Amino acid sequence: MNRYSEGRGTRARRADDVSGDDQFRIPFGNHHAAATFGHVATAHMAKYGTTSLDFAHLAVTEREHALLNTKAMMRPKGPITIEDHQNSRWIVYPFRLLDCCQETDGAVAMVITTAERARDLKQTPVHIMSGVGGSGPTRGLWETNAANAAPLLYGGAGVTPKDVDFAEIYDPFTLMCLTHIEDYGLVEKGGVADWVREGHNKLDGSCPVNTHGGLLSEAHIHGQNHVIEAVQQLRPQGVVDDLCEGPHTYDRSVCRQVRNPEIGLVCGESGGSSMLLRRG
Amino acid sequence: MVDTAVEYAKPLPAPDQDTRPFWDACREHELRAQQCSACGRFRWPPQGVCPSCYSWNNEWVKLPETAKVVSFVVVHYVSVPAFAGDAPYTIANITIDGTDEHVQLTSNVIDVPWEEVKVGMPVRVVFEDVTPEFTLPKFRPA
Numbered sequence: 001m002n003r004y005s006e007g008r009g010t011r012a013r014r015a016d017d018v019s020g021d022d023q024f025r026i027p028f029g030n031h032h033a034a035a036t037f038g039h040v041a042t043a044h045m046a047k048y049g050t051t052s053l054d055f056a057h058l059a060v061t062e063r064e065h066a067l068l069n070t071k072a073m074m075r076p077k078g079p080i081t082i083e084d085h086q087n088s089r090w091i092v093y094p095f096r097l098l099d100c101c102q103e104t105d106g107a108v109a110m111v112i113t114t115a116e117r118a119r120d121l122k123q124t125p126v127h128i129m130s131g132v133g134g135s136g137p138t139r140g141l142w143e144t145n146a147a148n149a150a151p152l153l154y155g156g157a158g159v160t161p162k163d164v165d166f167a168e169i170y171d172p173f174t175l176m177c178l179t180h181i182e183d184y185g186l187v188e189k190g191g192v193a194d195w196v197r198e199g200h201n202k203l204d205g206s207c208p209v210n211t212h213g214g215l216l217s218e219a220h221i222h223g224q225n226h227v228i229e230a231v232q233q234l235r236p237q238g239v240v241d242d243l244c245e246g247p248h249t250y251d252r253s254v255c256r257q258v259r260n261p262e263i264g265l266v267c268g269e270s271g272g273s274s275m276l277l278r279r280g
Numbered sequence: 281m282v283d284t285a286v287e288y289a290k291p292l293p294a295p296d297q298d299t300r301p302f303w304d305a306c307r308e309h310e311l312r313a314q315q316c317s318a319c320g321r322f323r324w325p326p327q328g329v330c331p332s333c334y335s336w337n338n339e340w341v342k343l344p345e346t347a348k349v350v351s352f353v354v355v356h357y358v359s360v361p362a363f364a365g366d367a368p369y370t371i372a373n374i375t376i377d378g379t380d381e382h383v384q385l386t387s388n389v390i391d392v393p394w395e396e397v398k399v400g401m402p403v404r405v406v407f408e409d410v411t412p413e414f415t416l417p418k419f420r421p422a
């Protein structure tokens with residue numbers, strides 16, 4: 001017996017009482033994922049002046065991408081506008097309904113093997129250049145672990161953020177995607193609001209982001225669907241589930257294939273896992 | 281004071297050996313946190329070992345009642361029914377003055393319209409005795 005094995009409190013616990021770190025959050029009503037990540041958002045807004053209107057630009061672009069994706073859950077809902085976003089109800093401030101991803105039942109599968117074995121396979125492989133997992137403290141709530149992962153990720157692959165042709169970034173809520181874009185160095189810290197307003201994240205932008213519609217508008221398959229999309233974008237035949245009949249036309253009324261990408265970035269929640277992928 | 285004739289329906293803390301002194305202090309209407317006896321750093325959440333110097337030794341010291349909002353959210357959509365009557369309600373991360381920002385509580389900011397809550401806002405602790413056994417530290421504009 002020591003002081004850590006003497007048992008918990010003496011009071012009979014009720015079913016919904018909370019131990020561990022949760023005892024300092026849950027009694028105050030901090031349950032929802034939007035509440036957890038909303039703190040990152042208001043800290044970012046206070047530090048950099050980011051606004052709900054900036055979030056809207058990301059949500060609208062991701063929906064545009066989803067409309068070119070036959071398997072996107074939100075495709076049947078049609079396009080959304082900045083006004084739709086701004087008029088959607090608060091879920092947990094600063095997140096409105098259209099800042100929040102869906103909850104989706106679904107699955108994806110991946111085959112991962114050595115480059116040598118992949119040479120004999122039917123599909124041209126996509127190569128993993130580098131991968132980083134794990135997380136540590138950041139400089140503030142306004143920064144995610146992606147800031148810790150980025151130097152390892154790019155260093156491991158021997159490239160820089162400028163070499164990334166597109167990115168599939170974990171987007172449970174709009175701001176989380178925005179801050180990851182900064183923390184992975186795709187734009188300088190604090191610059192993402194203008195970056196999305198200028199459309200750099202669109203299919204013909206300088207670095208398309210969430211080309212399938214993301215968790216917001218394709219589906220929430222825990223970001224594994226981001227990997228599927230990145231692999232599709234990097235295969236010789238490109239994406240197979242857009243609206244192109246035959247070869248890709250880059251006509252953005254039907255085609256969501258990025259033009260000739262070499263390197264794609266994928267990441268999971270708060271940059272706790274990330275990979276750089278390269279065309280085979 | 282909450283009417284204890286009606287059972288308190290919200291989740292309560294289940295303290296352990298490390299966290300019990302914090303909740304006991306709240307019941308006495310005091311904020312207390314561990315301060316490392318070796319290097320002086322405040323520890324939060326309560327824990328056995330200092331994250332800076334790895335010393336086990338610590339003292340539970342009384343903290344100032346003043347603090348600042350570091351981030352906040354406002355719950356409009358309530359997913360736990362016991363909180364339904366409170367919406368919209370504000371939850372903030374609050375750093376307690378005089379702790380080098382090492383003591384950062386999550387709590388409610390009360391007695392102010394949610395639209396007026398700001399990051400950096402000075403606040404002061406108020407203690408809500410929610411049951412005979414538990415008191416929750418909440419904050420209102422200073």
